[in-house]
Amino acid sequence: xxxxxxxxxxxxxxxxxxxxxxxxxxxxxxxxxxxxxxxxxxxxxxxxxxxxxxxxxxxxxxxxxxxxxxxxxxxxxxxxxxxxxxxxxxxxxxxxxxxxxxxxxxxxxxxxxxxxxxxxxxxxxxxxxxxxxxxxxxxxxxxxxxxxxxxxxxxxxxxxxxxxxxxxxxxxxxxxxxxxxxxxxxxxxxxxxxxxxxxxxxxxxxxxxxxxxxxxxxxxxxxxxxxxxxxxxxxxxxxxxxxxxxxxxxxxxxxxxxxxxxxxxxxxxxxxxxxxxxxxxxxxxxxxxxxxxxxxxxxxxxxxxxxxxxxxxxxxxxxxxxxxxxxxxxxxxxxxxxxxxxxxxxxxxxxxxxxxxxxxxxxxxxxxxxxxxxxxxxxxxxxxxxxxxxxxxxxxxxxxxxxxxxxxxxxxxxxxxxxxxxxxxxxx
Amino acid sequence: xxxxxxxxxxxxxxxxxxxxxxxxxxxxxxxxxxxxxxxxxxxxxxxxxxxxxxxxxxxxxxxxxxxxxxxxxxxxxxxxxxxxxxxxxxxxxxxxxxxxxxxxxxxxxxxxxxxxxxxxxxxxxxxxxxxxxxxxxxxxxxxxxxxxxxxxxxxxxxxxxxxxxxxxxxxxxxxxxxxxxxxxxxxxxxxxxxxxxxxxxxxxxxxxxxxxxxxxxxxxxxxxxxxxxxxxxxxxxxxxxxxxxxxxxxxxxxxxxxxxxxxxxxxxxxxxxxxxxxxxxxxxxxxxxxxxxxxxxxxxxxxxxxxxxxxxxxxxxxxxxxxxxxxxxxxxxxxxxxxxxxxxxxxxxxxxxxxxxxxxxxxxxxxxxxxxxxxxxxxxxxxxxxxxxxxxxxxxxxxxxxxxxxxxxxxxxxxxxxxxxxxxxxxxxxxxxxxxxxxxxxxxxxxxxxxxxxxxxxxxxxxxxxxxxxxxxxxxxxxxxxxxxxxxxxxxxxxxxxxxxxxxxxxxxxxxxxxxxxxxxxxxxxxxxxxxxxxxxx
Numbered sequence: 001x002x003x004x005x006x007x008x009x010x011x012x013x014x015x016x017x018x019x020x021x022x023x024x025x026x027x028x029x030x031x032x033x034x035x036x037x038x039x040x041x042x043x044x045x046x047x048x049x050x051x052x053x054x055x056x057x058x059x060x061x062x063x064x065x066x067x068x069x070x071x072x073x074x075x076x077x078x079x080x081x082x083x084x085x086x087x088x089x090x091x092x093x094x095x096x097x098x099x100x101x102x103x104x105x106x107x108x109x110x111x112x113x114x115x116x117x118x119x120x121x122x123x124x125x126x127x128x129x130x131x132x133x134x135x136x137x138x139x140x141x142x143x144x145x146x147x148x149x150x151x152x153x154x155x156x157x158x159x160x161x162x163x164x165x166x167x168x169x170x171x172x173x174x175x176x177x178x179x180x181x182x183x184x185x186x187x188x189x190x191x192x193x194x195x196x197x198x199x200x201x202x203x204x205x206x207x208x209x210x211x212x213x214x215x216x217x218x219x220x221x222x223x224x225x226x227x228x229x230x231x232x233x234x235x236x237x238x239x240x241x242x243x244x245x246x247x248x249x250x251x252x253x254x255x256x257x258x259x260x261x262x263x264x265x266x267x268x269x270x271x272x273x274x275x276x277x278x279x280x281x282x283x284x285x286x287x288x289x290x291x292x293x294x295x296x297x298x299x300x301x302x303x304x305x306x307x308x309x310x311x312x313x314x315x316x317x318x319x320x321x322x323x324x325x326x327x328x329x330x331x332x333x334x335x336x337x338x339x340x341x342x343x344x345x346x347x348x349x350x351x352x353x354x355x356x357x358x359x360x361x362x363x364x365x366x367x368x369x370x371x372x373x374x375x376x377x378x379x380x381x382x383x384x385x386x387x388x389x390x391x392x393x394x395x396x397x398x399x400x401x402x403x404x405x406x407x408x409x410x411x412x413x414x415x416x417x418x419x420x421x422x423x424x425x426x427x428x
Numbered sequence: 429x430x431x432x433x434x435x436x437x438x439x440x441x442x443x444x445x446x447x448x449x450x451x452x453x454x455x456x457x458x459x460x461x462x463x464x465x466x467x468x469x470x471x472x473x474x475x476x477x478x479x480x481x482x483x484x485x486x487x488x489x490x491x492x493x494x495x496x497x498x499x500x501x502x503x504x505x506x507x508x509x510x511x512x513x514x515x516x517x518x519x520x521x522x523x524x525x526x527x528x529x530x531x532x533x534x535x536x537x538x539x540x541x542x543x544x545x546x547x548x549x550x551x552x553x554x555x556x557x558x559x560x561x562x563x564x565x566x567x568x569x570x571x572x573x574x575x576x577x578x579x580x581x582x583x584x585x586x587x588x589x590x591x592x593x594x595x596x597x598x599x600x601x602x603x604x605x606x607x608x609x610x611x612x613x614x615x616x617x618x619x620x621x622x623x624x625x626x627x628x629x630x631x632x633x634x635x636x637x638x639x640x641x642x643x644x645x646x647x648x649x650x651x652x653x654x655x656x657x658x659x660x661x662x663x664x665x666x667x668x669x670x671x672x673x674x675x676x677x678x679x680x681x682x683x684x685x686x687x688x689x690x691x692x693x694x695x696x697x698x699x700x701x702x703x704x705x706x707x708x709x710x711x712x713x714x715x716x717x718x719x720x721x722x723x724x725x726x727x728x729x730x731x732x733x734x735x736x737x738x739x740x741x742x743x744x745x746x747x748x749x750x751x752x753x754x755x756x757x758x759x760x761x762x763x764x765x766x767x768x769x770x771x772x773x774x775x776x777x778x779x780x781x782x783x784x785x786x787x788x789x790x791x792x793x794x795x796x797x798x799x800x801x802x803x804x805x806x807x808x809x810x811x812x813x814x815x816x817x818x819x820x821x822x823x824x825x826x827x828x829x830x831x832x833x834x835x836x837x838x839x840x841x842x843x844x845x846x847x848x849x850x851x852x853x854x855x856x857x858x859x860x861x862x863x864x865x866x867x868x869x870x871x872x873x874x875x876x877x878x879x880x881x882x883x884x885x886x887x888x889x890x891x892x893x894x895x896x897x898x899x900x901x902x903x904x905x906x907x908x909x910x911x912x913x914x915x916x917x918x919x920x921x922x923x924x925x926x927x928x929x930x931x932x933x934x935x936x937x938x939x940x941x942x943x944x945x946x947x948x949x950x951x952x953x954x955x956x957x958x959x960x961x962x963x964x965x966x
Contacts, residue, residue, distance in 0.1 A: 044790055047788075161548060200934065208687070210683065221637075223643075238887045245802075247803060248803060248811070252549075253580075382545070
């Protein structure tokens, strides 16, 4: 009560006298921003991440906070509206004076807030798998880059299942388009003929999959082992899998490997027609490790439901948050500049029983797991990389990006350094 | 004597339902079977594959049952003492029976069991091994399925099995399947005469495997007669497949069209008859879908019944919501289309967020009854998915019902009277305000029914309605405002056009082209396909 009063007074004072610096106000708490949609189309995925952050912050406070101060979560709702993301980000940084923000889901929302974080020099932790081809000084990508999800999944299908023909099916927006471009280049480099690759895009929320599934069936009936690599987003997956089941395509004749289907998405659907289809992630709820058991237990306790599941982006926030805490403690300050330097090389436990490290390109190291969907909506892990994969900001398989590297350590400090021309081309 | 007994037992076992666990088999197990079962516990999938082959070859009476249980993912090892058990999920625990002895071991916690996991490769291996075993199954249907399964993955081992079962097979259908499977294998025979004979046997077969086999034959054939025959056979198959592909596309189009009709027909009444631009129409559909979800939650064991009951329930829920909206908002805005549009758009957001708050933003899972999953297989090239067929029929029934209601009932008469000339109708004693509310309720109720159907096709979530509102308006405007036939013809033709365009130019472009077409169409014919005639059409 007392604390709350103090905060309110402090807030009031800052509102009155803008000249009072942020550090004076932050005497009581350190503010952390949470920028996830709580309404609109993306609420389905992002609400969970907001709750995850609240739980992590709560747990950290129980451990005594950071630098001797309690953390305070500032939650805003950008309502699945991309321009509003930028506005809310600005509000978090300028008005609320948060020292770091955890948020965004879609690539378009990240692109929308990127200039804000760069201009204000604040930190964003982005927890979702994405298409790569970006590296900003102010963003830490704790989700998977294509080489930490898509490429290993294709390798698995090629070597373990013996797939010879490929259907790249995706929703029509930047993540699937870029990922499929990378995959197409990769497959061709591996000797797959153009006639053996079928690429298909569908609008957001596509629900009538009849003819596309019939095409896939026809494409797959020509004698060579066929697989579908799906970057189909969100809601469109359910009718897609239903149609596959109804048209008699099972996982053992044409397996589908998806990059956007996780435990959370599966909890809303009847998984019978999906059993055996695959997903590639860096974490599954079914991972057998003690940290994971503890995480699941505290999550279900926090959310007060034994039915709630955990998923990959939640783990990404878990890793990202712990990295930030460790970096702040290492730097001894929450100052963005200092944390940026301190966080590179920070290593924290991930939930699959190993450790993840923040690399100089602001991506992290992760294991890659392939799981088969089970009838209870969980994944059975059927394959995993022997070691950790380092997230690659710039794909090695695309013209124009294969010569680029990103290294935010001084003195290079560059997000897109061309190793051939030895020039730094912009910051992202 | 002993062997005879064993033979009888073996025979009996095949007849027993696969999952019966009450008989003790101890004595009949071969060493190979036991070794195989032990190997199943291995972590390596390669070793498991060996294990499957060992069990398959063991000839053990338990073999089929074991492999089927592995395939279904119901075989476990107890972590502590490595006993092989059969488990059925029971909440968070498993009800477990000892697999070999059939002894009931009661409930065991999930974490204490180790499931025998399989991956897709093993699923394929299991299928083919099981198919080999099932060739001797007493049920001819099972034998037929086995023979068809073998056709997709022929190998020398299975060919020997096929030949063996052909000697004893009596059922003509199964014999045919066995013969064509052998004929596909026979295409590789060294003797051109044999190849020719095999070719003749499978010439009319539409199975894609056959087509691939003939294609492969053409590529390396050097005997001119065989080559000519093979090419002719391929031509016939290809001609048939194009024909069936067209038929399939037509079915897809009709099915998409029926969904459009279902979604739009409620709007055809509210928009067409009383002229209200109801942006919340999609949310009324969503309410219908959520009603289905709630009813299924209330009756988790009667999914089909719940679905049937949700048709009237959804009609009431959405209909009453519709009447409430009409009475509280729209009534005050008649004749002001812009304000109506804005107000109903606001209502749609309110309804969405309400559902989000009550049911959470996550999608809800609505189960599909068994009779609505799978497909009606007409031949290997053409199969119609059952859920689409059901929904097409459902849409036609709803349309017919609504049509009769409007044409034959007194409510229908009043509705048409008010729509044609409000003042005149009032002068004749029709309570126009009441008719407006009822019409709006009827349109909304139909939207609810559409929601029940959509819950079987797509996600049940707060955004369900948004996906259909544009399409619904498109259909109504295209078909002609205020005309039910227009909605039917408009919806079906848009569905078919969309499906014929899709394979050429992709789903995204197909949608755009349809939209452009409609824009051009209403430039030319602003009244739609079936314009209203007479005085009502000012």
